[in-house]
Amino acid sequence: MMFNIKSLATQLHKSNKKALLINSFRYGALFLLCGALTYSTHAIFELYTSAQSSHQQVSKLQKQALELSASLSEETALNRTLNATIEQKKQALTILNQRIDDMESVLGLGEKNKDLDLQKRVNTAAINSAVKATLFQLIPNGEPTPNVQLTSGFGTRVHPITKQRKRHDGLDFAAKSGTPIYAPADAVIEKAKSSKHGYGNQLILNHAMGFVSTYSHMSKFNVKAGQFVNKGELIGWTGNSGLSTGPHLHYEIHFLGKPLNPRPFVNWDIKNFDTIFKKEPNVQWASLLDTVGSMVEMQIQLASKNHEATFQTVNQPKSNPKQTNTP
Ligand SMILES: [Zn+2]
The missing domain is CATH 1.20.5 (Single alpha-helices involved in coiled-coils or other helix-helix interfaces)
Incomplete structure (x- = not known):
């Protein structure tokens, strides 16, 4: 067990x-x-x-x-x-x-300007065109009564009334009475003489640089002696006053008191700018161009400075109004 x-x-x-x-x-x-x-x-x-x-x-x-x-x-x-x-x-x-x-x-x-840069080309063109514009403003040019037929030239001729061989110191334009006459350049009215004899009613315009122009046999004046007029301004109307065979304008141009043939001045425009220098040898054109050239160049420089100043003012950053308004 x-x-x-x-x-x-x-x-x-x-x-x-x-x-x-x-x-x-x-x-x-x-x-x-x-x-x-x-x-x-x-x-x-x-x-x-x-x-x-x-x-x-x-x-x-x-x-x-x-x-x-x-x-x-x-x-x-x-x-x-x-x-x-x-x-x-x-x-x-x-x-x-x-x-x-x-x-x-x-x-x-022409081509001489093509190598310059655009700014210089514009400046040269501006000076050149300003010189030309100034000359066309100051020196008589173009027809005083546009589209009217020229009937008698400058030089010796037989006088239509006196029949004497005499110098004709101007041009005759067959303008019907009442045809407007325009100032061919800026001027001061030297004389506005009413007469029934000789040149009849006559205006004498005193331009710059020694040039004078006269307008004879007029019917009516639109200006008074002492008045300043610009190129293109209406100075009066053609007529048949004084010793004249019919209504016409007798037009004269004088330089330093001497009559010049007005025809080159009447035909003078931008397209044939240089032709007058050859056709009118009594004026020292080179000297005149130099004077007008420096006058114009100064104006262009001033205008260009004003333009730059305006440009700078416009582009200046705006000041803070809060700061400027702080007393
Ligand atoms: Zn005449």
Whole structure:
């Protein structure tokens, strides 16, 4: 019996040991499983977080791409507008060049100006055209009675009434009475003389630079002695007063008291600007052109300085009104 108890105890002991081993193994496996599960859960969570972050980054990048695309569209549109503006400026410059070419050709500057830059070409053309415009304003030019036939020239002739061979100091224009007469240049009215003899009703205009013009056989005056007139102003009307065979205008031009042939002055215009210099040798044209040239150059320089000053004033940054208004 003793043996049996001992044997039973041994058996129990063995059986407990086995159960303990199995349990230990089970718990070990369970622990490992739990560990694996925890690790997997953590890994899945990590992956999820990472995916979410990536998604956010993708969204951000997509937004940036959209913004860049919009910005690129704006830049492209701006670029297109700028290109169109450049093209317009180029066309304007071409037209400007063409106009300067035309102007130079009218002014007789020809090819000699072509090598200069645009600014110098414009300045030269401006001075040249201003000199010409000034001369045409100051020195008698053009017909005093436009579109009226010239019937008698300057020089010695047999007088139609006295039949004597005499110098004819002017031109006769066959204008019917009442034809308007216009000042051929700026002037002061030296005389407005009414008479029934000789030159009849006569106006004497005193121009700049030693030139004088006279208008005889007039019917009526539109100006008084001492009055200043501009080129083109109506000074009176033609008639048949004084020693005259019929209505006409007797027109004279004097330089320093000496009568000149008015014909080159009547024919003088921008297209044949130089011809008068050869046709009228009694005037020192070179000296006159120098004087008018320096006068005009000074005016252009002044105008250009005024223009620069205006430009600078316009482009100056505006002062802060808050600062200027502070007492
Ligand atoms: Zn005459």
